[in-house]
Amino acid sequence: MDQGQAGTQVCIAGGGPAGIMLGLLLAREGIDVTVLEKHDDFFRDFRGDTVHPSTLNLIDALGLRAGFDAIPHIPLPRLDAVINGIRLHAIDLTSLPKPNSFLTLMPQWDLLDLLAEAGAQHPSFHLRMGVEAIGVLEEKGRVVGVRTADGEDIPAELTIAADGRASTVRRALGLTPREYGVPIDVLWFRIPRPSVPLPDTLLWANEGGLLVTIPRPDYLQCGLLIPKHGFEEVKAAGVAAFRSRVADLSPRLTESVLAIESIDEVKLLSVQVDRLEQWWRPGALCIGDAAHAMSPVFGVGINYAIQDAVAAARLVIPALRTPGSLDRAEAIDRACAAVQERRQAPTAAMQAMQRRVHQAISTHSLAKIVDNPPTRGQRAALRVILPIVRRVAARLIGYGFRPERLRSSA
Structure with a gap:
């Protein structure tokens, strides 16, 4: 340079x-x-890893799409969340204008x-x-x-x-x-992809907490949410307790999390x-x-x-x-x-x-969205609310509140 x-x-x-x-x-x-x-x-x-549709639109406008597509990345047209073991198709970016109807x-x-x-x-x-x-x-x-x-x-x-x-x-x-004030921090770590293929899932939540799993080409980049300033307690509990905590949130990752051999492999991301x-x-x-x-x-x-x-x-x-x-x-x-x-x-x-x-997150309200199995009222509410949430959330997350465009002379 x-x-x-x-x-x-x-x-x-x-x-x-x-x-x-x-x-x-x-x-x-x-x-x-x-x-x-x-x-x-x-x-x-x-x-961060996330490239949103608004940024993809700018990549196109800059004439950089061929170079972008040549880099290994994982398109996600839909974002799933697993709450109390129930998979929810929470956000559907395919409702956005093409070609960038995904992140x-x-x-x-x-x-x-x-x-x-x-x-x-x-x-x-x-x-x-x-x-x-x-x-x-x-x-x-x-x-x-x-x-x-x-x-x-x-x-x-x-x-x-x-x-x-x-x-x-x-x-x-x-x-x-x-x-x-922020009541949470994130513990950042990577684990191998499970031997049994797992649907791309960004969020796992139950009464025990919340786990983010970001799929990268060769592994999962994970973020475990903990109470603010709670890392010392996690370290004191040891790596076995940490593995158990992750597995309780996502049983599908029980085998993968065994790759974490020391708590030193887990890093604190202060939010x-x-x-x-x-x-x-x-x-x-x-x-x-x-x-x-x-x-x-x-x-x-x-x-x-x-x-x-x-x-x-x-x-x-x-x-x-x-x-x-x-x-x-x-x-x-x-x-x-x-x-x-x-x-x-x-x-x-x-x-x-x-x-x-x-x-x-801090009050565990997310874990109360749906029981396992869902009640009749929850099933009815999800049928009505989820389609609306998918479209509104796609717009807000995909573009933000005021997406910008390049100068017309550029």
Whole structure:
């Protein structure tokens, strides 16, 4: 990748979905952009896998579908949940417009490689791996670039904080998100696929808890939900108790979970939901998790980060082309404010839904949806309600509350 330069029009801290997508969109329009990613590669297993229909539509619009389809991934037109041993076809994405009437599960590092390679086709795209932004440059109250961990100053007309929920650049900007209490954490682990084929199932729930199983080509990536700060108790109980807990939630995985030989193979993913009240400062803008940390519920984190990037590109590109440095600075700040105005409401709405699901999980309400066997009343309710839920949930999960489109000139 390019080794960067002394200055740039836009400097993006963070090479996740928001940062790489925004960098690609700006470079396609000839905007000089430098993306800084503190790691030497994109390979991190705590990143989400879910690529939603709205993102697939953008992949198509960018002309990247052939490259996307060449990467191993698992399309899911329907999402099943097993509640108390009863399989429910909860979400049906085939009701969405074709061709992308499904979501797919793809390791995030593969998606980022695809977007980065597309960006590298444009001479104004500069991706610098292993370079961490730790501070910002300021002049007369305006952000004018970033400072790296190596002591390098990178001047920029616009600085983007896309460096995640623990954003260093956001902290340097003096912006603090409002945190919303989350009663759960997730234990992250992988197990082999069962020897007897298992239908693709994303959620298993009963009175004992909730388990997420994400099918990857060669294994299942799993998330066991536990009470907040409950990992120490799980570790103290030992690996046998952990295996038993997983098997109680999904008896079909009893054999597979024996592959977990030590509790050290289980990692803690701390769940948080927060949102900035102010996403920007003169010369700087926060997007993605740096602006709003999303829960894993519905797997919409990648989707919302990319939607932020698309909205930001559409709004800031005209501002970056404004003649005159003073007029351009004012136009950039108006564009940053407009990004927040456009993306804040759909983000808040989705976070509110996630928090309601957290409450249902923590009170075991999900396990009370259906008994085994279902009562007559439950069967009648499911016949009436499930078809409606399938379609509404497909729209909300597939697109979010305000799906974005590329600039028409792109």
